[in-house]
Amino acid sequence: MDVLIHFFVGLHIIGIAALLGGFLTQMKAIGQGTARFVPGMLHGALTMLVTGVALVGLHQAHGYPVNTVKIGVKLALLIVILGLVYVKRDEERIDKGLFGLVGLLTTVNIFIAVLWT
Template sequence: MEALRLILRYAHLIGFALLLGGTIAQFVAGKLRINPAMLWGSIIQVLTGLALAAPLRGGGDAEPSPVKLAVKLVIAILIFVMVFVPWRRKRENVNRGHFIGIITLTLVNAAVATFWH
């Protein structure tokens, strides 16, 4: 079970890298478009986050609080929606504030995971 948890955590980090890396690459290039790395990163983040949280219902000291998990889920869903809607509508350009919002929420989600104990 521990190996599965580590694999899921690794995939979760890959999703984070795809999402943040894809977003920052587009932002720095000045072409504010939703790219496939951002889309797949957001999907991977939501799915692996749910999978990582699901088996934690057995109790124990290391189990994160349900409030923390709920906050992370809400943020992850917001990010997914912010990425999916413009991608689905095939928008050529996305507002600069929209991109900054994706970057900010991605970093906030990582901060919640790291600093909320």
Template sequence: MSTLSGVLLVVHMIGWAIVLGATVTNLRPPRIVKGVTHGALTALVAGILLVGVAEMGDRDVDNVKIAVKLVVALAVTALAIYGARREEKATAALVGSVAGLTVLNIAVAVLWR
């Protein structure tokens, strides 16, 4: 089970890295590329699977932390889908919001103990 958790964690982190990297590189001119949506969906699904595997094992899961991370991940995913489908509506604020929420999600994962 620990191998599966490790693989899912790597996939989860790669998804967030794609989101953060693609948004930071596309701040000027502001746009959301399709890779941001794919990275957000990958991180979201991998995160849900990580929680499922942790619940099946003998580890305790902080449900409040998971709920906060899920809400932030859903917001990032929704903004990424909106920005990718309506490229003319992508502003620097939208791209910055996606990048900022991604950093918030990573900070919650690392700093919340």
């Protein structure tokens, strides 16, 4: 049933696309100080959480090894991202530094996923 794992990795990547894509749509607005967390960023972050947890479960169900430290770090960073995006979802203008932090943490998580082997 490796196909199920690959399917969830696909969904996980769609989550990254929504989260990082939403961030990238606001690049011009960041410079103008009018950036906001668009709904796609919240949905993307939630998708990352649900598919990530499902992937851990599927790996364990198959008896595949799970790098718990790597997953723990990714989860911790995602919780910060999710918390910020959720709490500030209705604010019209987000502080540049805070907005940039979400993009930075998302990018860091991508490189943790692909470089930490």
